[in-house]
Every structure is written in C-alpha cells, then in structure tokens.
Amino acid sequence: MDLELKGRIAVVTGASAGIGRGIARVLAKEGAQTVIVSRRIALLEALAGEIERDGEARPLVVADDLQNRDAPARIARQVFARFDRVDILVNNAGGSRPLPVCAADEAWDEAFAINFTAVRKVTQAFLPAMQRNRWGRIINITGSLEPRAVNGANAAKAGVHIWAKGLSCDVAKDGITVNCLMPGRIHSEQIDQRMHPSAENQRAFAEANIPAGYFGDPEDIAHAVAFLCSPKARYITGQRMYIDGGMHRSI
Numbered sequence: 001m002d003l004e005l006k007g008r009i010a011v012v013t014g015a016s017a018g019i020g021r022g023i024a025r026v027l028a029k030e031g032a033q034t035v036i037v038s039r040r041i042a043l044l045e046a047l048a049g050e051i052e053r054d055g056e057a058r059p060l061v062v063a064d065d066l067q068n069r070d071a072p073a074r075i076a077r078q079v080f081a082r083f084d085r086v087d088i089l090v091n092n093a094g095g096s097r098p099l100p101v102c103a104a105d106e107a108w109d110e111a112f113a114i115n116f117t118a119v120r121k122v123t124q125a126f127l128p129a130m131q132r133n134r135w136g137r138i139i140n141i142t143g144s145l146e147p148r149a150v151n152g153a154n155a156a157k158a159g160v161h162i163w164a165k166g167l168s169c170d171v172a173k174d175g176i177t178v179n180c181l182m183p184g185r186i187h188s189e190q191i192d193q194r195m196h197p198s199a200e201n202q203r204a205f206a207e208a209n210i211p212a213g214y215f216g217d218p219e220d221i222a223h224a225v226a227f228l229c230s231p232k233a234r235y236i237t238g239q240r241m242y243i244d245g246g247m248h249r250s251i
C-alpha cells in the first residue's frame with residue numbers, strides 16, 4: 001500500500017533513541033522529509049547520517065531541551081527557516097516518572113513539563129501552519145491508563161488524551177487528525193536500560209503480563225504512526241490505541 005507520505009514534512013520529537021528513532025526511520029523510508037528533535041545532538045547527527053546513507057532525505061537536526069518553555073518556539077523557527085510548512089507532528093519525547101505518593105511540587109512540575117506541556121506547546125507552534133495548509137497529522141505517543149502506582153507521566157499523559165480529544169474536534173474541519181498511541185513494553189533506552197535492565201527480567205515480565213509473550217520493537221509503533229499519517233487514515237481522529245501485544249486489559 002502506498003501511504004502517500006513522499007515529500008511530507010514530518011517533525012518527530014525524542015528521535016535520538018527508542019521509539020522516536022524508529023518512527024523517524026520508518027517515516028523517512030516512506031519518503032517523508034523528517035525533522036528530528038531531542039537534546040543529544042551527536043545521536044541525532046548519527047541518525048541523520050544513517051537515513052541519508054539509506055538513500056532517503058537527510059533529516060533536519062534540531063537539538064533542544066523540551067523542558068525549556070521557550071524550546072517549542074525556537075524549534076518552530078528553525079523548521080520554518082528551512083521549510084514552508086509542516087504536515088506531520090509526532091509528539092514522542094517523554095518518559096516514565098514514578099513518584100512517591102507525596103512527591104514535591106518540583107517533581108510533579110518536571111513530569112508535566114515534558115509529558116504534557118511540551119506536547120501542547122510544540123503542537124501549538126505547528127498547528128497554525130497546518131491549518132493554513134488545511135492538512136495535518138498529529139500523533140501523540142502516550143502510555144498506560146492502568147497505573148499500579150503513582151507516576152507523574154501517567155497523570156500527564158492522561159491529560160494529553162483529554163486535550164487531544166478536544167483538539168481533534170476543533171481541527172477536524174481543517175483536515176487535521178489528532179490521535180494517541182499507547183505503547184506497552186517496547187525496547188528503548190528507558191525500557192532496556194532503566195525499567196527492565198536484564199533479559200531475564202524482560203522474559204519474566206513478558207511471560208506474566210504480555211499475551212504475545214515478548215517486548216515490542218520501536219517499529220511496531222512506527223508502522224502504526226506511518227499509517228495514521230497517511231491520507232488514507234483521514235477518517236481516524238480523536239482516538240487512543242494501545243500497541244502492547246495485548247498487555248492492557250481495558251477495551
């Protein structure tokens with residue numbers, strides 16, 4: 001199936017590692033001109049080189065810290081200095097923030113700054129251009145709605161779900177869709193280095209919790225992102241979808 005992504009301008013946040021890196025690679029393979037954003041410029045440059053060596057359009061590299069409230073406007077300025085529009089935005093940067101039940105305000109503010117506020121502000125930076133163009137795709141990589149302990153990211157990402165649903169109604173007539181994808185356990189830096197740092201731990205977790213029996217790869221998320229970005233997915237908006245090998249039980 002031709003997803004008709006050739007030449008589309010696609011911004012992917014959190015592209016230096018894990019799921020975001022996989023999304024950037026798949027969108028580039030589908031012919032999109034990617035813009036890859038995160039803090040670690042060396043990793044972004046390495047990814048840009050890989051994509052170019054594979055014969056695809058070299059991504060525009062934008063290094064910035066999305067915890068900084070000025071970053072979204074700075075990123076947009078760099079993108080619009082090079083391109084006259086943005087067609088696709090994948091808000092992927094973020095991560096788990098397990099917190100004590102009475103965590104300090106600073107810890108909550110930090111969790112929300114990256115997992116909610118950055119998503120909202122980056123979207124607001126690119127939305128007017130999508131509206132002018134009367135076409136756009138916004139995909140938010142969120143997470144579980146079944147917490148087993150207090151986690152600042154869960155709360156922030158639940159906020160993203162509600163905000164995204166409202167936004168999807170506001171911009172549907174502009175030809176813009178807004179959807180959220182909820183990963184289960186996908187190999188990435190945070191999963192393989194921090195949350196489940198050994199193969200034995202991953203095997204035991206998968207056996208007990210994941211009907212498919214194994215952790216997913218970034219491409220398992222990326223292929224769904226690519227489809228949702230396609231003109232062929234024009235009638236899918238305001239949705240949340242788990243991609244988790246059957247791990248979550250809510251339907």
Ligand SMILES: NC(=O)c1ccc[n+]([C@@H]2O[C@H](COP(=O)([O-])OP(=O)(O)OC[C@H]3O[C@@H](n4cnc5c(N)ncnc54)[C@H](OP(=O)(O)O)[C@@H]3O)[C@@H](O)[C@H]2O)c1
Nearest residue numbers: 014016017018019038039040066094095185186188189190
């Ligand atoms: N992997 C999973 O199973 C899983 C499960 C549930 C939800 N998720 C969600 O999926 C998304 C990707 O997760 P992942 O597992 O792939 O994480 P990861 O391997 O830790 O990668 C996180 C990415 O976000 C970037 N990032 C983090 N903080 C940033 C900041 N302040 N400014 C700019 N970029 C920042 C990192 O780049 P730099 O360090 O270079 O800035 C990196 O590229 C996250 O939103 C996460 O919550 C993942």
